[in-house]
Amino acid sequence: MSSTKLESLYQELGRLALEAAGEPVDRLLLYAEVEDGVVSADLFYRTSDKPVRFRYGPTQMVEVVYALWQTWKDTPGNSEWRVLSYAINNGTLSFELAYPDRLQPNEDISDRRPLAVKRVFGDSDVDYSRP
Numbered sequence: 001m002s003s004t005k006l007e008s009l010y011q012e013l014g015r016l017a018l019e020a021a022g023e024p025v026d027r028l029l030l031y032a033e034v035e036d037g038v039v040s041a042d043l044f045y046r047t048s049d050k051p052v053r054f055r056y057g058p059t060q061m062v063e064v065v066y067a068l069w070q071t072w073k074d075t076p077g078n079s080e081w082r083v084l085s086y087a088i089n090n091g092t093l094s095f096e097l098a099y100p101d102r103l104q105p106n107e108d109i110s111d112r113r114p115l116a117v118k119r120v121f122g123d124s125d126v127d128y129s130r131p
Contacts, residue, residue, distance in 0.1 A: 009071060013064050016061040017045075017057075017088070020058050021055070025045040025046060026046050026047060027045065027052075027089050027090070029043070029086070030061070030084070031043075031044065032057070032065045032086070033084075033109050034069040034081075034082060043061075050127075052117070052126045065084065068084070069084075080100070081097040081100075082100050083096075083098035083116075084096075085116045085120075
């Protein structure tokens with residue numbers, strides 16, 4: 001697989017995440033955990049006048065996360081990751097991958113996801129209500 005395919009998937013994820021937020025955002029976090037046949041992709045975002053909002057990733061975004069994971073692990077020289085933190089902060093993109101050997105065996109998504117949210121949004125409260 002080429003880096004062009006991976007780049008295309010990164011860009012598609014950003015487009016879908018911003019589209020799912022449905023409004024201009026100051027900061028956005030797509031947090032995903034993936035393993036063979038299982039994907040969790042959650043979206044957190046903040047606008048200048050609202051608290052951090054939570055949304056489950058729409059189906060198309062979940063599919064692109066899985067395609068990225070599959071493409072990444074099928075690319076020679078890459079190791080299979082389990083966690084993706086994809087953040088946009090005032091137009092600047094950053095992403096972080098966590099590999100299975102870096103995950104604590106006694107932790108799960110409910111332990112790891114809040115830490116990722118805190119890294120991006122600090123101690124901000126998160127609104128988990130539906131829009």
